[in-house]
Amino acid sequence: MDEEKKQDQMSPQPIKGKRGGHIFGAENPEISRQNPDFMTPPNTDKGTMPNLKYPYAQTHTRIENGGWSREVTTRELPPSKTIAGVNMHLEPGGVRELHWHKEAEWSYMIKGSARITAISPDGKEFIDDVHEGDLWYFPSGIPHSLKGLSEGAEFVLAFDDGAFSENSTFSITDWLAHTPKSVLAKNFGVAEEEFDNIPTGELYIYQGDVPGSIEEERPANPNECVDPKYSFKLFDEVEPIETSGGRVWIADSSNFLVSKTIALAFVEIDPGGIREMHWHPNQDEWQYYLSGQGRMTVFGSGAKARTYDYQAGDVGYVPFAMGHYIENTGDEPLRFLEMFKSDHFSDISLNQWMAQTPPNTLKEHFPFSDNFMKDALKNEKRPNVKFN
Secondary structure (H helix, E strand, O other): OHHHHHHHHHOOOOEEOOEEOOOOOOOOHHHHHHOHHHHOOOOOOEOOOOOOEEEHHHOOEEEEOOEEEEEEOOOOOOOOOOOEEEEEEEOOOEEEEEEEOOOOEEEEEEEEEEEEEEEOOOOOEEEEEEEOOEEEEEOOOOOEEEEEEEEEEEEEEEEOOOOOOHHHOEEHHHHHHOOOHHHHHHHHOOOHHHHOOOOOOOOOEEEOOOOOOHHHOOOOOHHHEOOOOOEEEHHHHOOOEEEOOEEEEEEOOOOOOOOOOOEEEEEEEOOOOEEEEEEOOOOOEEEEEEEOEEEEEEEOOOOOEEEEEEEOOEEEEEOOOOEEEEEEOOOOOEEEEEEEOOOOOOOEEHHHHHHOOOHHHHHHHOOOOHHHHHHOOOOOOOOOOOEO
């Protein structure tokens, strides 16, 4: 018995009352402790549901001189068909070289700051310094670059195609390395010798110098600058929706005008709080967990439901229209990003739907008490996003 107790302390076991039994074979206790609802799921879980969690800690990391990157695509998380995510770090002066994508690029700055540059199809310039909590969005095909400032930068990127990979980026060094020197010379009107020492392949990320003042690099004429801007100060420009259990900041094309294919909700749930039961009627939901720990049960119809546990650095996913909630299971605020391949944020609250359904119809479905109908389902207009 003492040995069994010791085993229980080391790793959760698939035991619920008199059901189940100890694992006799090989285990990975650390992963089991991070996913207790995989080992002993709630009795309400049922049926076969896909895995809707993938930690960045289990991805391949591409390490370069000046930073690193790692990605979660449909290769790692097959249900994530609408959005692929990249977690990237740049050292002070580290450069993500001049490049572009077929996909649009959206980003949230996790820590530090970076200088971002781009040009628009009509030849206007864009340059800005983005800091912790800031966003940027580059439409598909827009060439851009990123450079770490004095403290370096770490951010999460979202691309509006789940199969996207950073390894399929169009990079300026890669292009020139695979173009004959005679063509380069003719294109630029210079001698071929100018290209004798260019890189022989893609630099991707490289170590450069820490940038100086941004005012030295911005165009003197404002008419030469991109408008609307490709960057957005989320916490400066958006008033949060405050409720008793948390708060949310929403950015989509209604306020971040250029963001036509990615909509965001930055969610903060207080300890003991819950992002109420809801679903999204417009798109799948891609999540990135920034801090804290949480639990989500996803209802897939046909008596299918599965519960998932999330920690900082995890990616979560909810397929289109599936019902779910997110509960803070820790003792600190749970912060995460909800992202959608859409120009607008939209959700439908189970509470509000039930509250705005004729009471007699609802009571034909469920034997609710009059007190429940009166207190829990107040028929009031309120923001869709709610916490309890």
